[in-house]
Amino acid sequence: MNRRQWMMGSLLGAAARAAAAPGAPKNIVIASANGTRACARAREILDAGGDTLDAVIAGVNINEEDPEDSSVGYGGLPNEEGVVELDASVMHGPTRRAGAVAALRNIKTPSKVARLVMEQTDHLMLVGEGALRFAKAIGFQEENLLTEKSRLAWLVWKKSLKDGRGHSNWGEGLASPAKKPAAWLREQFPKADEALLAWAWEVAVRPPSGTINCLALNTKGEMSGVTSTSGLAWKIPGRVGDSPILGAGLWVDQDVGAAGSTGRGEENIRVAGAHTIVENLRQGMGPREACLDALKRVARNFSNDQSKLAQFDLSFYALRKDGAYAGASLWGGPRPRRFAVNDGGESRLEPCVTLFDQRP
Numbered sequence: 433m434n435r436r437q438w439m440m441g442s443l444l445g446a447a448a449r450a451a452a453a454p455g456a457p458k459n460i461v462i463a464s465a466n467g468t469r470a471c472a473r474a475r476e477i478l479d480a481g482g483d484t485l486d487a488v489i490a491g492v493n494i495n496e497e498d499p500e501d502s503s504v505g506y507g508g509l510p511n512e513e514g515v516v517e518l519d520a521s522v523m524h525g526p527t528r529r530a531g532a533v534a535a536l537r538n539i540k541t542p543s544k545v546a547r548l549v550m551e552q553t554d555h556l557m558l559v560g561e562g563a564l565r566f567a568k569a570i571g572f573q574e575e576n577l578l579t580e581k582s583r584l585a586w587l588v589w590k591k592s593l594k595d596g597r598g599h600s601n602w603g604e605g606l607a608s609p610a611k612k613p614a615a616w617l618r619e620q621f622p623k624a625d626e627a628l629l630a631w632a633w634e635v636a637v638r639p640p641s642g643t644i645n646c647l648a649l650n651t652k653g654e655m656s657g658v659t660s661t662s663g664l665a666w667k668i669p670g671r672v673g674d675s676p677i678l679g680a681g682l683w684v685d686q687d688v689g690a691a692g693s694t695g696r697g698e699e700n701i702r703v704a705g706a707h708t709i710v711e712n713l714r715q716g717m718g719p720r721e722a723c724l725d726a727l728k729r730v731a732r733n734f735s736n737d738q739s740k741l742a743q744f745d746l747s748f749y750a751l752r753k754d755g756a757y758a759g760a761s762l763w764g765g766p767r768p769r770r771f772a773v774n775d776g777g778e779s780r781l782e783p784c785v786t787l788f789d790q791r792p
């Protein structure tokens with residue numbers, strides 16, 4: 433081997449070691465399962481050298497503006513009065529800053545407003561009417577966030593409510609002939625197609641609390657995160673879930689990692705899930721173990737009573753500063769939950785690890 437060959441061999445060897453070096457930061461984005469497009473968009477921004485918070489917010493904006501995502505932003509399922517109320521939080525690792533909004537009406541992109549709370553105020557969270565006034569002062573336009581689809585789902589929910597005698601003020605009068613529920617629904621909404629009505633009935637009787645959480649790491653080791661939601665469907669106006677609560681729906685510690693959640697916010701707030709997970713990472717747990725530990729704390733709050741735990745789901749997502757990641761859900765079963773990952777190329781869905789296999 434001559435001197436040149438030896439030099440080349442050494443350089444190539446060093447490059448290979450650098451590429452494979454464990455713990456070397458890389459561009460990677462993870463999100464809840466509805467975030468494959470968000471991950472891809474965020475990853476493009478990271479690859480172009482963009483900031484991690486710019487990346488995750490741009491990613492989540494896709495869902496917030498999508499009328500077909502009924503868990504986030506425009507088209508999100510409304511509160512019990514038929515009004516869409518949005519919650520969001522953002523955290524920027526490099527500057528260790530954060531912002532949040534809760535119960536925000538009439539603005540499609542609460543994650544952008546949360547960012548402006550972080551950047552343009554000395555506060556961390558604005559809620560309700562104050563959050564809306566702030567957004568308008570900054571230049572956001574008010575819009576009706578209720579789509580025809582989410583309005584139909586809300587009406588189906590209203591009509592599904594019955595008193596102890598099976599009567600509903602939103603149903604037919606007592607003098608009308610009795611009808612089977614499916615035929616009755618079809619008659620009430622003659623223009624809606626079967627699939628839409630089936631979905632509306634499902635969300636009426638099992639109100640979802642879908643959300644998007646998106647976490648990013650870049651090659652400089654910088655991290656950011658965002659969580660955005662329309663919250664629990666048919667909630668009492670003013671109800672706030674975990675998504676805008678820093679430490680529950682989202683936590684980023686630039687030295688350690690980031691975590692976020694989707695699912696029933698009330699149970700997550702009671703274990704400060706995202707903060708718990710990041711602290712678990714700091715203590716040396718891997719991302720899967722860290723998330724499962726947070727889920728065990730949720731189960732502990734119900735004395736591990738699976739009949740109660742079976743009534744909801746909760747998922748956590750964790751991204752460690754070295755790029756290791758995981759998604760974890762309370763329940764497995766025939767359709768186990770998944771989460772989105774993009775570490776190059778197309779986003780993919782990976783299975784969540786689960787605390788319990790099957791609902792009893």
Ligand code: GLY
Pocket residue numbers: 641642643661662663664672673674675693694695696697698
């Ligand atoms: N995780 C969303 C909510 O409970 O509002």
